[in-house]
Amino acid sequence: MNSSLCRYAHELVTFILKNPLLRCFTSLTYFSCPQLPKPKPPTKWEQFAKMKGITKRKKNKRDWDEQTQTWKRTYGYDRVNDDRDIPIIEAKATDEPGVDPFAQRREEKKNRVEKQEKNRLENLKKAAKVGALPSHIQLAATALPITGTKADVPKKSRKKDLEDVAGMALSATASGGKFDQKLPGEKPPKNPGKHRKFLPVVEGRGMGNQEKQQNDKILNALLAKSSEDQMDVGKASSRIQYLALICI
Amino acid sequence: MRALDEEETTKIYKKLYNFTGPNLKHILERPAVEGPDAQPSRYYFRLHKNRVYYASESLVRRATAVARPRLAGVGTPIGKFTHGGSFHLTVHALDLLAAHALRRVWIKPDIERSFLFGNSVPKSSLTRITENINANDSIVVMSMSDVPLGFGIAALSAQGCRKADTNAVVVLHQSDAGEYLRREEELM
Numbered sequence: 001m002n003s004s005l006c007r008y009a010h011e012l013v014t015f016i017l018k019n020p021l022l023r024c025f026t027s028l029t030y031f032s033c034p035q036l037p038k039p040k041p042p043t044k045w046e047q048f049a050k051m052k053g054i055t056k057r058k059k060n061k062r063d064w065d066e067q068t069q070t071w072k073r074t075y076g077y078d079r080v081n082d083d084r085d086i087p088i089i090e091a092k093a094t095d096e097p098g099v100d101p102f103a104q105r106r107e108e109k110k111n112r113v114e115k116q117e118k119n120r121l122e123n124l125k126k127a128a129k130v131g132a133l134p135s136h137i138q139l140a141a142t143a144l145p146i147t148g149t150k151a152d153v154p155k156k157s158r159k160k161d162l163e164d165v166a167g168m169a170l171s172a173t174a175s176g177g178k179f180d181q182k183l184p185g186e187k188p189p190k191n192p193g194k195h196r197k198f199l200p201v202v203e204g205r206g207m208g209n210q211e212k213q214q215n216d217k218i219l220n221a222l223l224a225k226s227s228e229d230q231m232d233v234g235k236a237s238s239r240i241q242y243l244a245l246i247c248i
Numbered sequence: 249m250r251a252l253d254e255e256e257t258t259k260i261y262k263k264l265y266n267f268t269g270p271n272l273k274h275i276l277e278r279p280a281v282e283g284p285d286a287q288p289s290r291y292y293f294r295l296h297k298n299r300v301y302y303a304s305e306s307l308v309r310r311a312t313a314v315a316r317p318r319l320a321g322v323g324t325p326i327g328k329f330t331h332g333g334s335f336h337l338t339v340h341a342l343d344l345l346a347a348h349a350l351r352r353v354w355i356k357p358d359i360e361r362s363f364l365f366g367n368s369v370p371k372s373s374l375t376r377i378t379e380n381i382n383a384n385d386s387i388v389v390m391s392m393s394d395v396p397l398g399f400g401i402a403a404l405s406a407q408g409c410r411k412a413d414t415n416a417v418v419v420l421h422q423s424d425a426g427e428y429l430r431r432e433e434e435l436m
Contacts, residue, residue: 199251201294202309211251211292215276218257222265223273 007036040132043123083109249296249311249322259335260293260300260327264345266386267399271348280304296321299328300335302344338435339398339423342388346396349388351378353402353419360391363398364426369419371412381406389419398424 042050049055063080065072072080089101127133133141171177176195199211252260265272279288283306292308294301296319303311303323311322326341337345346352355363359373369389381387385402400419409418427435 196253198253201249201251201312202305214254215257218254218261219273219276222258222261223270226265 010036037135038130038132040127040134041130043126044119249294249301249308249316249319252293252295252300255333256295256300256329256335257293259329259333263327263335263337267345267350267388268348269350271350275344275348280306282306291323293326294322295329298330299325302326302341337399337423339425339427340435342396342398342423342425345399346388346390349399351381351385351387351402352390353377353381353387354390354392354394355397357392360397363389363421364424366421366424366426366430368403368417368421369400370414371409371416371418372414374409374418377406377409377418379406381409383408386422387419389424396425398422398426 059074061074062071063074064070065080067085072078074080083105086105089105091101095101124133124137128141170180173180199214261272264275268275275291277290280291281288282304283289285306289305291302291304294303294308296316299321301322301324307323311319324340324344325338326344327335327337329335353369353374354376355369355373356375359369362373363369375392378387381402382405383402386399387402388399389397391397398421400422403417403420404412412418
């Protein structure tokens, strides 16, 4: 349905573009047609059906149930011919004693369901190869890494990462790792924690030399950076106008 | 209490420069004649528990005698560093800023109260405004009797103010003297 809509939109656009009377609207309208979705490859069943000539047949919503003599729905709760509703299974000659036929039936159903799921995934994979995944699956696929691909494997830590972490851990003690006992043959950490050094709180007489230097440097940089707007253009221009007036 | 490193000093100077411009030099280099010391010294910025204080040298010296956990403050607080490392000026800096600010705005008495409650200043309440204000400039808000009420950011330039609506916001509120009452706990 999506593809037919796109095709219709495409036809409409080309019609507008080709029609001389409507061409004046082309500058006003905003044309953006998405890429038409690719047709998905036939599923395994579809291939088989085509080969055998099997056509789809419509199922009734309700069917006559012989056992209860009522009309029951064909699927869902309380359905016709439900596997679980069979009360008695007659023993066959080939049956072994001690084998539970009900359990067997359940097993078979489970296997059928699993097989179907496998086939469904195979069909999706085939469609994905061509790039024709249905949109809701495409979204999910791009959001998560696909199991079995490179993206899903947890990344191995590199030597550098391990060294960084080791350095952080070694210096994460109260004394910064200085007095810890080292193992025999252990080398000093490559990335020891940084010791922050601050200027002294009070230094000598008057403002300490280091602090004064630092502050002056920052202050001068700041003043120099914004020295363009020292002159008030408004004031200067009005002053010039006033002077010109006096001269005249 | 410790001296500031380069990054911190740059941040503080930048914020102060927005208000004071070249007068910043005066704030930093004025002689501090307070205290019993014979020779006048200078004012320092000192950091204590993420708050920045502006204190004279004599005061700072004597404050080193107080243990860090017991030291409440030194001199005038001017602002604080947030957890992320940015510096915000607080209302305590008002006196210092008002004395050295380049750009001011004077508001009428009836809107004073509104500003002291933390609201922005509408154009209708302006009586005087410094000529060279541009949009996004830091300015100090004064009452008609030249009492500093707080500071904020100019929403419009001086020319823009003239053309604007009467109810247009002219000054975006940053800090006001009413915070001493409203936000007493947070300020301390």
